[in-house]
Amino acid sequence: MLTHYWNAFLDIIYPPKCPACKTPVQEQGAWCRACLAKILSVRQINKSEHHLTALDSCRVVCEYTGGLKRIIHDMKFRQQLKYGIYLRWLIQKNINIEDFRQIDYVMPIPLHTERLRERGYNQAEAIFKDWALEGKMPWRADILERTRHTIPQWELKFAERKANIKGAFVIRQPEMVKDKHIIIVDDIITTGITLDECARVLKKTGAASVHGLTVASGAR
Ligand SMILES: [Zn+2]
Numbered sequence: 001m002l003t004h005y006w007n008a009f010l011d012i013i014y015p016p017k018c019p020a021c022k023t024p025v026q027e028q029g030a031w032c033r034a035c036l037a038k039i040l041s042v043r044q045i046n047k048s049e050h051h052l053t054a055l056d057s058c059r060v061v062c063e064y065t066g067g068l069k070r071i072i073h074d075m076k077f078r079q080q081l082k083y084g085i086y087l088r089w090l091i092q093k094n095i096n097i098e099d100f101r102q103i104d105y106v107m108p109i110p111l112h113t114e115r116l117r118e119r120g121y122n123q124a125e126a127i128f129k130d131w132a133l134e135g136k137m138p139w140r141a142d143i144l145e146r147t148r149h150t151i152p153q154w155e156l157k158f159a160e161r162k163a164n165i166k167g168a169f170v171i172r173q174p175e176m177v178k179d180k181h182i183i184i185v186d187d188i189i190t191t192g193i194t195l196d197e198c199a200r201v202l203k204k205t206g207a208a209s210v211h212g213l214t215v216a217s218g219a220r
Pocket of ligand 1: 018019022023032035
């Protein structure tokens with residue numbers, strides 16, 4: 001009830017607007033129909049095209065294009081944590097939580113502690129944690145850990161990316177992973193190498209299945 005009044009109050013102070021073009025919209029976090037038409041592309045990533053060998057599947061909601069590009073970029077590199085609401089809305093409206101009834105955990109691609117300190121938050125957590133909890137899926141950010149500081153993948157040539165990420169992740173609580181069905185989430189999938197490496201490590205530790213879910217799919 002309190003949340004309802006608080007939201008109504010926020011709508012008066014900050015009328016909801018599309019983050020890309022500022023057109024008034026129905027609710028906080030929403031995108032307008034025109035901007036949505038430019039970015040929306042709900043689909044499964046083609047595993048063989050992306051050379052994904054460990055991930056069982058990977059779902060994306062949008063193309064990394066138009067207004068979405070700036071929102072994702074600014075959330076990651078310009079401290080715009082508040083943009084998380086627009087990315088979460090895209091997931092909430094386009095991913096059916098009922099499809100994930102078999103899932104034991106949702107976990108973000110971890111950041112190295114140094115990067116986490118710089119940024120102040122993990123963008124994947126800011127986007128997906130509330131979505132997972134609303135769907136009654138346990139959120140676990142304490143199992144997968146990034147132990148090595150890696151160069152951002154987009155700064156590297158395709159051939160260098162695999163070597164850059166290999167061995168960067170470890171499992172903190174192996175007993176928690178055995179026979180579990182897991183979703184790993186991130187803001188964007190580009191080559192898929194990072195997600196696939198996380199899946200490889202989880203599977204090696206005994207995970208039954210590992211699925212990816214990201215807001216956007218970007219060009220290589
Ligand atoms: Zn718009």
